[in-house]
Amino acid sequence: MFSRITGTGSYLPEKILTNHDLEKMVDTTDQWILERTGIQKRHIAENQTTSELAEVAALNALEMAGKSANDVDLIIFATTTPDLIFPSSACLLQKRLGINNGAAAFDIQAVCTGFVYALATADKFIRSGSHQCALVIGAETLSNIVDWSDRGTCVLFGDGAGAVVLEASEEAGILSTHIHADGTFEDLLKVNAGVSSNYERLKAGEAFIQMRGNEVFRMAVKTLGRIVDETLAANNLQKTDIDWLVPHQANIRIINATAKKLKMSLDNVVITVDQHGNTSGASIPLALDTAVRDGRIQRGDTLLLEGFGGGFTWGSALVKF
Numbered sequence: 001m002f003s004r005i006t007g008t009g010s011y012l013p014e015k016i017l018t019n020h021d022l023e024k025m026v027d028t029t030d031q032w033i034l035e036r037t038g039i040q041k042r043h044i045a046e047n048q049t050t051s052e053l054a055e056v057a058a059l060n061a062l063e064m065a066g067k068s069a070n071d072v073d074l075i076i077f078a079t080t081t082p083d084l085i086f087p088s089s090a091c092l093l094q095k096r097l098g099i100n101n102g103a104a105a106f107d108i109q110a111v112c113t114g115f116v117y118a119l120a121t122a123d124k125f126i127r128s129g130s131h132q133c134a135l136v137i138g139a140e141t142l143s144n145i146v147d148w149s150d151r152g153t154c155v156l157f158g159d160g161a162g163a164v165v166l167e168a169s170e171e172a173g174i175l176s177t178h179i180h181a182d183g184t185f186e187d188l189l190k191v192n193a194g195v196s197s198n199y200e201r202l203k204a205g206e207a208f209i210q211m212r213g214n215e216v217f218r219m220a221v222k223t224l225g226r227i228v229d230e231t232l233a234a235n236n237l238q239k240t241d242i243d244w245l246v247p248h249q250a251n252i253r254i255i256n257a258t259a260k261k262l263k264m265s266l267d268n269v270v271i272t273v274d275q276h277g278n279t280s281g282a283s284i285p286l287a288l289d290t291a292v293r294d295g296r297i298q299r300g301d302t303l304l305l306e307g308f309g310g311g312f313t314w315g316s317a318l319v320k321f
């Protein structure tokens, strides 16, 4: 028994913040942002929660899969920016979609690797035979935890949602997943407050992403190179067997480095970071949906999904689409 992606969906909120808009907010330039990150614009959720963004992405994915909401028996929601402390965003999404069949629903928090963690988890549930049809979500409203006066981070992040429907199948779909973490790197990338630590900052609306960008950058490039090797070796594959790289969209220079490691032309790399910046857990399913809907990714293609983020966490999935 395998799990197979039968539908993809995504959603970006309407409001757009361009690099030129940011020039008016902090000491930066369109040229610096483009050259150092590849980002042109990001989308900002206004009066929309994370589960609201996810709802649109989920409906699009269900439609592509030809499934109705109550066919879903498992919802796994990757987010670092949940609507509430509880109920989970997965439960709130379940309510929005009108799923009343008792489907299991829970969140996963692995920051930018969240979607890969969620996909890996859903794959194992389906392979075990316990569940048949999973909705796997990556959605974020990071704009709520961005310090809009910090030019080192505010130019990077945006809001969005992506989703896949994962179904039990006799045909191979998810070929392997690889997830890892190393919790010793807290100080390089974190939000400086939570419920049981610095709660007063959270209450004051001063809980912000803090990042030592250059150090994170170097770790990301090194670690993603290793996960590519691990994934290929586990599947006895060569670099040339990968049709599409679908990377986490944090920085075009990190994506270029991974593509170079795979000796892959950028024509075979799905790049959407220019359009929405770093949407953390949403970025991989957003990129996947974009390339599925514009016809680049075709059934039968072999995809390598990979991500790296806060924790540190990192992971990959090898997928026969």
Ligand code: UT7
Binding pocket: 027, 028, 029, 032, 033, 036, 037, 112, 151, 152, 153, 155, 156, 212, 213, 214, 215, 216, 217, 220, 250, 251, 254, 278, 280, 308, 309, 310
């Ligand atoms: O998704 C999870 C993982 N996150 C990431 O993967 C992000 C990883 N990091 C990065 O993408 C990059 O490190 C950044 C884009 C954040 C920064 O690029 P960098 O090439 O590493 O720049 P830097 O931090 O070394 O800074 C270079 C210079 C500094 O000025 P000085 O000290 O050389 O005078 C910064 O103050 O660029 C300056 N700078 C800026 N200048 C204009 C930093 N941010 C900006 C800005 N506009 N927005």
